[in-house]
Amino acid sequence: MTLDAADVTALIGLCREQIEQHCERLGRLDSAIGDGDHGANMRRGLEAVHRERDAISALPLPAALERIGLVLVMSIGGAAGPLYGTLLMELGRGLATGDDATDFAAILAQAVAAVARRGRSGPGDKTLLDVLYPVQAEIAGHAAPLRIAECARNAAQATEMMLARRGRASYLGARSIGHEDPGASSCALLTTTICLYFKENAPS
Amino acid sequence: MTPARIANVGIVIVSHSPLVAQGAADMVRQMVGDCVPLAWTGGNVEGGLGTHVVGISVAIEAAWSEAGVAIFVDLGGAETNSEMAVEMLGPARAAKVAICNAPLVEGAVVAAAEASGGSPLARVVATAEELSA
Numbered sequence: 001m002t003l004d005a006a007d008v009t010a011l012i013g014l015c016r017e018q019i020e021q022h023c024e025r026l027g028r029l030d031s032a033i034g035d036g037d038h039g040a041n042m043r044r045g046l047e048a049v050h051r052e053r054d055a056i057s058a059l060p061l062p063a064a065l066e067r068i069g070l071v072l073v074m075s076i077g078g079a080a081g082p083l084y085g086t087l088l089m090e091l092g093r094g095l096a097t098g099d100d101a102t103d104f105a106a107i108l109a110q111a112v113a114a115v116a117r118r119g120r121s122g123p124g125d126k127t128l129l130d131v132l133y134p135v136q137a138e139i140a141g142h143a144a145p146l147r148i149a150e151c152a153r154n155a156a157q158a159t160e161m162m163l164a165r166r167g168r169a170s171y172l173g174a175r176s177i178g179h180e181d182p183g184a185s186s187c188a189l190l191t192t193t194i195c196l197y198f199k200e201n202a203p204s
Numbered sequence: 205m206t207p208a209r210i211a212n213v214g215i216v217i218v219s220h221s222p223l224v225a226q227g228a229a230d231m232v233r234q235m236v237g238d239c240v241p242l243a244w245t246g247g248n249v250e251g252g253l254g255t256h257v258v259g260i261s262v263a264i265e266a267a268w269s270e271a272g273v274a275i276f277v278d279l280g281g282a283e284t285n286s287e288m289a290v291e292m293l294g295p296a297r298a299a300k301v302a303i304c305n306a307p308l309v310e311g312a313v314v315a316a317a318e319a320s321g322g323s324p325l326a327r328v329v330a331t332a333e334e335l336s337a
Contacts (some may be wrong), residue, residue, distance in 0.1 A: 034222075038256060044249070073288055077248040077256040082288040118284065167280050204314040 008057040009063055010199055016046040018193045019186070026189075029182040033169035037078060040072040045076035046082070066070045066092030079167060080183055083115050083128060090114040105140035111138050118164060124171060125174065128183035135191055149195035156180060156188035176185035208284030212318040212329045213240035214267035216275045217312050218260055218282045220253045222246035225301045228276070228309045235313050236320040243267035260289040264301065272300040274332065276312045300325065306332040 003011075012147050015189045019026075019042045027039030049056065049071050056064050056071075069088030094107035112132045121127050134155045157180060164176035168181075210229055215232060225246030232242055243266035244299035248254030260275075275290070277283045283303060290301045302325060304311055315332040323331070 033277055035253070037248075037252070041248070041254070075249065075256075075283065077254045077281065079284045081281075082284045085288070115238065176234070 003061055006021050007051050007201070008061070011194060012049055012053045012056065014193050014197055015190055016050045018189055019043050019046045021188055026182050026186055028040045028153060029180055029185055032179040033164060033172055033176045034182065035168055038080060038186065041076045041078045041080055042186050044079065050076035062092045062096035065095065070096040079119065083119055083183070086118045105136060106166045107140060108136050112167050121166045125165040126159050127166055128187040129189040130159050130162065130181070131184045131191065145199040146196040149192040152188040152191035156184040159184040211269045211271045211272045212240050212322060213325050214269040214273040215294055215312055215319065216263045216267045216273055217244040217276060217308065218286055219246040219262070219278045219308060220255055220282060221279060224278065228312050232312050232316045233307060237314045238290045240316045240319045241267040241269050242316070251324065257285050257289045260286050261292065264289060268269050272302065274315050274328050275301065275303045276315070276326065277303060278307050278308050302327050302329045304332045306335050310335050
């Protein structure tokens with residue numbers, strides 16, 4: 001699988017567009033169990049990446065991912081900035097150091113583990129990790145893009161019934177149950193956006 | 205020019221609210237005057253409630269001391285963003301920075317009092333963290 005500069009530019013544009021469209025919904029989800037700024041924070045992050053899209057897409061893919069991660073860290077704020085930033089930066093570093101035989105799924109697993117360390121969270125804590133773990137498993141199983149997207153959406157929905165153990169939602173205790181986690185939701189949205197692009201453009 | 209003095213541990217205050225961060229810093233100043241390097245940051249990049257890495261990095265630089273810097277944070281994102289900012293200092297300088305598991309206001313004041321006596325970073329951190337024990 002290869003992504004060229006045009007793919008990276010297109011994906012940045014699509015992710016920004018989707019976050020913009022769902023900004024209010026993410027904010028509402030976050031208002032229910034957090035501080036309500038997740039939509040606005042994600043929009044600010046994607047806008048910042050979008051402003052730099054030409055410089056980013058001119059980079060080799062590993063450096064481009066690392067740069068996107070850094071821009072997200074610097075612009076999103078909240079806990080989501082370091083979490084998404086860590087994911088992208090670790091993916092970039094993994095791709096830079098891995099040889100051609102290194103499986104993308106293995107690099108993603110490392111990056112997800114780094115996110116877990118950053119957030120001191122694990123499976124079932126009602127965070128974006130509850131989307132990242134199953135998505136990584138589907139990718140490791142060489143699932144088709146649509147299947148991965150479906151998995152991401154289902155995984156985000158499944159956070160609704162979880163009890164939050166990290167972040168501000170955890171202060172609500174049992175009252176956090178019944179609300180989809182906003183981080184899981186944005187993660188599923190972005191995963192779906194990327195998967196649909198892959199399906200439409202079918203990179204080999 | 206700054207008078208020559210023993211380098212004391214610096215204090216950084218990170219809150220989601222600029223008012224809380226500044227208020228806590230005022231209380232530290234009242235306690236120790238200007239004998240402890242002190243900086244605060246609060247709010248997101250747009251000035252609303254939140255925290256961000258750049259603001260924290262700037263605050264760490266402003267309160268930098270070769271004796272080290274103790275950071276006090278309020279809620280989740282303040283801690284995660286602070287960890288990110290510390291890592292971005294590089295390993296050598298990051299080793300001289302500690303994010304304290306202590307209440308923001310009480311921790312910063314107690315730590316500053318300890319720092320003003322010339323205590324090393326580990327002692328400053330331990331004193332503040334006793335509040336959470």
